[in-house]
């Protein structure tokens with residue numbers, strides 16, 4: 001079996017050389033500890049890791065470490081994470097350390113990946129190569145099932161491809177999931193009769209580990225055509241449990257709320273790349289990776305690489321649809337598409353429901369902004385004969 005390769009950025013403690021610090025990481029995550037031990041044996045030594053390189057980068061260093069594949073239990077992602085992203089973050093000999101990327105050999109990618117992927121989701125919606133437009137129902141909590149369904153209907157007739165619950169909406173008393181879901185699906189059926197378009201609704205089934213499959217299956221019985229899960233708060237196993245169960249025959253939309261506690265600090269934590277690779281391996285059909293111009297902070301180059309991790313060749317796994325979201329509105333569409341390409345879901349909450357003429361007009365404005373890009377026309381130019389887009393640009397501008 002080939003090794004697992006991990007790349008870290010780190011800053012050593014003042015009394016520690018970069019080589020010693022990298023070696024400390026490698027030993028902690030393989031066969032060593034902080035001192036020599038009498039219990040090690042010759043046959044254990046084959047499981048030692050190796051520091052392949054240490055080179056200066058910014059205020060610190062980059063190191064490439066290889067871990068023997070044999071120390072990983074195939075298929076056990078929590079265990080994979082305990083090795084490549086485990087105790088090392090607390091080591092005193094490093095002041096800061098960030099896992100930038102990881103490569104798993106084929107033998108450890110024992111997963112079937114997305115059931116639908118980009119092409120499968122496109123087939124459900126009936127799109128060719130244009131970006132999809134999605135919306136998050138806002139306000140994120142508080143609406144009752146009937147009003148939630150009305151907002152979904154307005155977004156659907158306005159032209160969105162995807163409607164989703166927000167990450168904090170699950171099954172609270174003010175909007176029980178099993179009342180909200182049939183109400184939304186009924187209004188989406190009505191929209192389909194009127195427009196002929198199939199719109200997906202990602203209902204948030206995030207809950208405790210031992211209940212999530214049951215909740216998802218109940219949602220499918222009630223007509224759900226997509227499921228959503230908060231992968232960091234629920235855990236990677238939640239995506240796997242849904243994706244690998246044969247009863248789950250709809251795409252899975254993966255939200256990454258809480259990720260920034262680990263991904264945001266450029267010196268310490270876990271970069272989004274590893275999460276993106278794991279979500280794809282485990283079967284997420286769509287994943288939030290961030291936006292170029294939105295309300296959350298991002299490094300554009302990192303983001304491009306994260307999206308490539310979802311779409312580049314990976315042991316024959318289907319691609320995961322990247323989701324650009326957070327503070328988007330029609331005036332930002334051109335920038336997002338120019339940088340990130342058109343295999344993208346553009347998602348707007350406030351940027352649709354905050355339109356001066358309401359949700360349906362907001363959805364139309366987003367679709368018009370996408371059409372403008374696809375036709376190679378500047379947004380401001382296109383707005384001259386597209387009323388909803390013009391109204392949106394007057395409210396939010398183009399940056």
Ligand SMILES: O=C(COP(=O)(O)O)[C@H](O)[C@H](O)COP(=O)(O)O
Pocket residue numbers: 136138166167255256257288289290291295296323324325326327328347348349350351
């Ligand atoms: O509800 C929203 C955005 O709402 P709005 O469009 O009103 O800002 C999402 O939770 C964020 O996009 C998450 O961030 P990320 O996509 O970076 O994970």
Ligand SMILES: [Mg+2]
Pocket residue numbers: 136140166167
């Ligand atoms: Mg949200």
